[in-house]
Amino acid sequence: xxxxxxxxxxxxxxxxxxxxxxxxxxxxxxxxxxxxxxxxxxxxxxxxxxxxxxxxxxxxxxxxxxxxxxxxxxxxxxxxxxxxxxxxxxxxxxxxxxxxxxxxxxxxxxxxxxxxxxxxxxxxxxxxxxxxxxxxxxxxxxxxxxxxxxxxxxxxxxxxxxxxxxxxxxxxxxxxxxxxxxxxxxxxxxxxxxxxxxxxxxxxxxxxxxxxxxxxxxxxxxxxxxxxxxxxxxxxxxxxxxxxxxxxxxxxxxxxxxxxxxxxxxxxxxxxxxxxxxxxxxxxxxxxxxxxxxxxxxxxxxxxxxxxxxxxxxxxxxxxxxxxxxxxxxxxxxxxxxxxxxxxxxxxxxxxxxxxxxxxxxxxxxxxxxxxxxxxxxxxxxxxxxxxxxxxxxxxxxxxxxxxxxxxxxxxxxxxxxxxxxxxxxxxxxxxxxxxxxxxxxxxxxxxxxxxxxxxxxxxxxxxxxxxxxxxxxxxxxxxxxxxxxxxxxxxxxxxxxxxxxxxxxxxxxxxxxxxxxxxxxxxxxxxxxxxxxxxxxxxxxxxxxxxxxxxxxxxxxxxxxxxxxxxxxxxxxxxxxxxxxxxxxxxxxxxxxxxxxxxxxxxxxxxxxxxxxxxxxxxxxxxxxxxxxxxxxxxxxxxxxxxxxxxxxxxxxxxxxxxxxxxxxxxxxxxxxxxxxxxxxxxxxxxxxxxxxxxxxxxx
Numbered sequence: 001x002x003x004x005x006x007x008x009x010x011x012x013x014x015x016x017x018x019x020x021x022x023x024x025x026x027x028x029x030x031x032x033x034x035x036x037x038x039x040x041x042x043x044x045x046x047x048x049x050x051x052x053x054x055x056x057x058x059x060x061x062x063x064x065x066x067x068x069x070x071x072x073x074x075x076x077x078x079x080x081x082x083x084x085x086x087x088x089x090x091x092x093x094x095x096x097x098x099x100x101x102x103x104x105x106x107x108x109x110x111x112x113x114x115x116x117x118x119x120x121x122x123x124x125x126x127x128x129x130x131x132x133x134x135x136x137x138x139x140x141x142x143x144x145x146x147x148x149x150x151x152x153x154x155x156x157x158x159x160x161x162x163x164x165x166x167x168x169x170x171x172x173x174x175x176x177x178x179x180x181x182x183x184x185x186x187x188x189x190x191x192x193x194x195x196x197x198x199x200x201x202x203x204x205x206x207x208x209x210x211x212x213x214x215x216x217x218x219x220x221x222x223x224x225x226x227x228x229x230x231x232x233x234x235x236x237x238x239x240x241x242x243x244x245x246x247x248x249x250x251x252x253x254x255x256x257x258x259x260x261x262x263x264x265x266x267x268x269x270x271x272x273x274x275x276x277x278x279x280x281x282x283x284x285x286x287x288x289x290x291x292x293x294x295x296x297x298x299x300x301x302x303x304x305x306x307x308x309x310x311x312x313x314x315x316x317x318x319x320x321x322x323x324x325x326x327x328x329x330x331x332x333x334x335x336x337x338x339x340x341x342x343x344x345x346x347x348x349x350x351x352x353x354x355x356x357x358x359x360x361x362x363x364x365x366x367x368x369x370x371x372x373x374x375x376x377x378x379x380x381x382x383x384x385x386x387x388x389x390x391x392x393x394x395x396x397x398x399x400x401x402x403x404x405x406x407x408x409x410x411x412x413x414x415x416x417x418x419x420x421x422x423x424x425x426x427x428x429x430x431x432x433x434x435x436x437x438x439x440x441x442x443x444x445x446x447x448x449x450x451x452x453x454x455x456x457x458x459x460x461x462x463x464x465x466x467x468x469x470x471x472x473x474x475x476x477x478x479x480x481x482x483x484x485x486x487x488x489x490x491x492x493x494x495x496x497x498x499x500x501x502x503x504x505x506x507x508x509x510x511x512x513x514x515x516x517x518x519x520x521x522x523x524x525x526x527x528x529x530x531x532x533x534x535x536x537x538x539x540x541x542x543x544x545x546x547x548x549x550x551x552x553x554x555x556x557x558x559x560x561x562x563x564x565x566x567x568x569x570x571x572x573x574x575x576x577x578x579x580x581x582x583x584x585x586x587x588x589x590x591x592x593x594x595x596x597x598x599x600x601x602x603x604x605x606x607x608x609x610x611x612x613x614x615x616x617x618x619x620x621x622x623x624x625x626x627x628x629x630x631x632x633x634x635x636x637x638x639x640x641x642x643x644x645x646x647x648x649x650x651x652x653x654x655x656x657x658x659x660x661x662x663x664x665x666x667x668x669x670x671x672x673x674x675x676x677x678x679x680x681x682x683x684x685x686x687x688x689x690x691x692x693x694x695x696x697x698x699x700x701x
Contacts, residue, residue: 069082069083070082070083070091071091074112075114077114077115077116078112078113078114078115079093079094079112079113080110080111080112081110081111081112082110083110084108084109084110085102085105085108085109085110085111085138086102086105086108087102087103087104087105088101088102088103089101089102091111091113093113093115093134094115096115096132096134096152097150097151097152097187097188098113098134098149098150098151098152099149099150100113100136100147100148100149100150101147101148102145102146102147103146103147103148103192103193104145104146105140105144105145106140106144106145106383106386106411107140107141107144107411108140109138109139109140110138110139111136111137111138112136112137112138113134113135113136113137114134114135114137115132115133115134116132116133116134116135116169116199117131117132118131118132118133118169118172122172122173125173126164126172126173126175126201126203127162127203127204128201128202128203129153129154129155129161129201129202129203129204130152130154130201130202132201133169133172133199133200133201134151134199134200134201135168135169135198135199136149136197136198136199136200137197138197140197142195142196142197143195143196144383144411145195146193146194146195147193147194147195148190148191148192148193148194149163149190149191149194149200150188150189150190151163151188151189151190151191151200151201151202152187152188153186153187153188153189153202156186156187160180160181161180161181161189161202161203161204162177162179162180162181162202162203162204163177163178163179163180163181163189163191163200163201163202163203164176164177164178164200164201164202164203165178165198165199165200166198166199167198167199168198168199169199172199172201175199175201175203178191178194178200179191189202267352267353267354268352268353268354268355268373269350269351269352270348270351270352270353270375271349271350271351272348272349272375272377273349274345274346274348274349276346278345278379279345279379279380279382280341280342280345280377280378280379280380281342281378281379281380281381282336282342282376282377282378283336283337283341283342283345283348283375283376283377283378284334284335284336284337284375284376284377284378285306285308285318285334285335285337285353285373285374285375285376286332286333286334286335286372286373286374286375286376287306287322287332287333287334287335287355287372287373287374288330288331288332288333288372289324289330289331289357290324290327290328290329290330290331291323291324291327291328291357292327292328293327293328294323294327298321298323299320299321302323303320303321303323303356304319304320304321304322304323304355304356304357305317305319305320305355305356306318306319306320306322306335306353306354306355306356307353307354307356308337308351308352308353308354309351309352310341310347310348310350310351310352311347311350315354316338318335318337318353319333319335332372334376348375348377351375353373353375355373380475381410381412381417381473381474381475381477382475382477383410383411383412383417383477384411384471384473384477384478384479385408385409385410385411385417385419385471385472385473385477385478385479386408386409386410386411386471386479387406387407387408387422387469387470387471387479387480387481388406388407388408388481389404389405389406389467389468389469389481389482389484390405390406390407391403391404391405391406392404392467392484392487393484394484394485394486394487395485395486395488396486396487396488397488397490397521397522397573397574397575397576398487398488398489398490398575398576399489399490399491399575399576399577400458400491400576401456401457401458402456402457402458402459402467402487402489403454403455403456403457404424404440404454404455404456404457404467404469405452405453405454405455406452406453406469406481407450407451407452407453408422408450408451408453408471409449409450409451410449410473410474412473412475417473417474417475418444418447418448418449418451418473418474419444419449419450419451419471419472419473419474420443420444420472420473420474421441421442421443421444421471421472422441422442422444422451422453422469422470422471422472423436423437423440423441423442423469423470423472424436424437424440424442424455424457424467424468424469424470425437425467425468425469425470426457426459426465426466426467427465427466427467427468427483428463428464428465429463429464429465429466429485429486430464434468437455437457440455440457442454442455451471453469459489461489462489462490462491462492462521463488463489463521464486464487464488464489464521465487465488465489466483466484466485466486466487467483467484467487468480468481468482468483468484469481488521488522488574488575489575490519490520490521490522490573490575490577491575491577492519492520492521492577493571493573493577493578493579494517494518494519494524494571494572494573494577494578494579495517495518495519495579496515496516496517496569496571496579496581497515497516497517497518498515498569498581498583499514499515499516500512500513500514501513501567501583501585502583503583503584503585504583504584504585504586505585505586506585506586506587506588506676506677506678506679507555507557507585507586507587507588508557508587508588508589508590508591508678509556509557509558509590509611510554510555510556510557510558511554511555511557511585512552512553512554512555513529513543513544513552513553513554513555513567513569514550514551514552514553515527515551515569515571515581516549516551517549517551517571517579519573519577521573521575522573522574522575522577523573523574524547524548524549524571524572524573524574525547525572525573525574526545526546526547526570526571526572527545527546527547527551527569527570527571527572528542528543528544528545528546528569528570529542529543529544529545529553529555529567529568529569530542530543530567530568530569530570531543531555531565531566531567531568532565532566533561533563533564533565533566534563534564534565534566534584535564540566540568543555551569557587558590558611560587561587562587562588562589562612562674562675562676563586563587563675563676564584564585564586564587564676565584565585565586565587566582566583566584566585567582567583567584567585568580568581568582569581569582586676587676588672588674588676588677588678588679589610589611589612589614589672589674589678590610590611590612590678591608591609591610591670591672591678591679591680591681592608592609592610592611593607593608593609594606594607594608594670594680594681594683595607595608596668596683596684596685597685598685598686598687598688599656600687600688601662601687601688602658602659602660602661602662602687603656603657603658603659603660603687604620604656604657604660604666604668604685604687605654605655605656605657606618606654606655606656606657606668606670606683607652607653607654607655608653608670608672608680609651609652609653610650610651610653610672610674610678611651612651612674613648613649613650613651613674614645614649614650614651614653614672614673614674614678615643615644615645615646615649615671615672615673615674616643616644616645616650616653616654616655616671616672617640617641617642617643617644617655617670617671617672617673618640618641618655618657618668618669618670618671619634619635619637619639619640619641619668619669619671620637620638620639620640620641620657620666620667620668620669621637621638621639621666621667621668622638622664622665622666622667623638623667624667624682624684625637625667625669625682626682628669628679635669635671635679637667637668637669640671641655641657643673649674653670653672655670660687661687662687662688663686663687663688664686664687665684665685665686666684666685666686666687667682667683667684668682668683668684668685669681669682669683670683
């Protein structure tokens with residue numbers, strides 16, 4: 001940021017009479033509070049004051065002036081915002097017409113405005129149009145914000161006006177101009193892009209020097225006679241001409257060659273109020289002046305010289321022979337101060353500069369008009385940028401590239417600093433060291449402010465990570481974001497253990513489906529069971545869904561068509577990984593009401609029902625078969641009845657097992673074939689005993 005300490009005036013040398021030389025020393029030493037090192041306002045310099053905008057007078061917004069949530073009164077005629085200020089919000093002070101709108105804020109704090117009444121004498125002395133000045137304060141450091149200030153006019157004005165400021169009410173008589181308004185036509189004036197808080201008011205812009213108060217008004221250490229005061233003329237609204245000298249080669253006013261007489265100069269004293277911690281990138285003197293057409297040769301008949309020194313040091317020459325190319329037109333020059341003033345900025349607090357301009361002609365004296373003499377400081381940017389790391393979220397789960405994103409902006413609003421790059425780092429959870437993410441330095445090639453950044457990171461391994469970002473600005477200042485913790489990168493799908501049913505079994509009625517699911521990093525978020533007929537082109541039908549264990553469901557198959565089915569389970573973890581398992585099962589009819597009875601010496605009658613039409617058959621044996629084997633003839637039983645009720649099939653079944661041996665216990669199962677075959681539980685009956693038992697009949701085919 002740049003701080004400019006300036007005086008704006010025109011100075012013309014000549015000699016009032018032979019032997020009388022005038023040496024003016026202008027003290028340009030403003031209060032450190034008025035022009036702190038962190039302040040640079042374009043509107044505080046003459047070259048920008050003409051562009052201060054004039055806004056149309058608008059009634060104060062009721063929402064801005066009366067809303068209790070915006071202001072609170074802490075003392076009579078003193079309001080403080082209830083919350084820290086924000087960009088783009090208009091803060092209107094009561095019904096006075098004073099408004100403030102912030103356009104940039106680096107670190108937001110509350111705003112306080114106080115209306116102060118001044119005496120009539122002081123009002124006349126400073127030329128204020130109103131008996132009220134406004135003291136605007138905040139804990140925000142000067143130079144960390146920009147705002148537009150609108151000040152009211154008590155009545156329409158047709159003459160040029162000036163917006164002035166002072167570090168406090170006690171120093172209003174020494175106030176400085178921040179903006180000049182040449183053609184005011186409305187009930188208010190607005191100055192834009194102000195970067196400091198102080199006391200503000202609007203003055204009439206009257207040039208006090210024209211009224212013969214040149215020495216006292218500008219606090220010059222000089223004595224002028226009435227004849228000399230008559231030489232002071234108004235050039236424009238804030239520039240002065242001092243007429244002096246007609247050169248005579250025989251008088252002391254003649255400067256031969258390069259022999260600059262020490263009493264012919266304008267001396268400027270500067271005090272920017274720098275502190276121990278202030279650092280500078282650049283220190284320059286800016287000079288703008290014009291001369292009448294010179295006669296002779298530069299360096300011989302006319303010339304210029306600029307000298308500088310700090311307190312208790314000798315004068316040193318900074319530049320010579322700088323001369324406007326076109327007579328009677330302003331030319332500007334910029335001079336870099338030596339490195340010693342950058343390495344020790346405190347020397348600038350006692351900086352003095354003196355400008356020599358001389359020329360001679362026997363017929364026409366040379367007149368020189370100095371318009372601007374400015375100390376321009378560019379402060380080193382030592383403020384780190386701000387950064388907000390918005391994604392990913394802490395405690396988040398990922399199974400692919402992780403997008404790291406957010407925004408960063410530089411806090412050096414005055415110097416036009418920008419965020420140049422953002423670099424990302426990761427830490428394995430539980431470890432101390434951080435590692436830079438390879439190739440993650442994201443530059444800001446188009447100088448965006450704020451700089452919105454995004455980077456896709458693929459972690460080097462599965463695990464739990466912490467992430468942070470480091471933003472660097474164009475001056476090399478860095479800041480580290482807050483740490484986003486517990487970022488889980490998990491690409492391994494859950495593990496499924498299918499408990500029941502086993503694969504390739506026949507299911508009748510209600511079947512329990514149960515699985516166990518585990519994951520090494522991510523919680524299980526979903527387990528879903530599905531089914532569909534094996535040869536169907538339709539989608540799977542959801543049976544049940546769970547988001548926590550146990551994962552168990554009673555599957556009712558009684559309403560499903562008989563046949564082969566595919567069961568499927570899908571398990572999903574919080575990272576989005578999925579596991580899938582399938583099983584093939586057979587759905588058979590439900591057998592019920594199974595009854596076996598001995599109706600004679602050689603037979604057993606078996607009856608039963610099925611919930612869907614099936615055929616009828618019974619397999620039997622004289623030994624028990626607790627488990628069946630579908631791959632064996634008659635499922636492992638020795639004998640079988642013939643198959644009946646095949647066309648049509650039936651729901652009510654009856655089979656008589658004949659030719660049995662009396663007095664023998666037979667074990668049998670009901671076989672009801674649909675697609676697939678339903679097999680009943682094993683039953684047992686004993687035939688009646690006969691005197692001459694017969695051999696059992698051969699097994700049926």
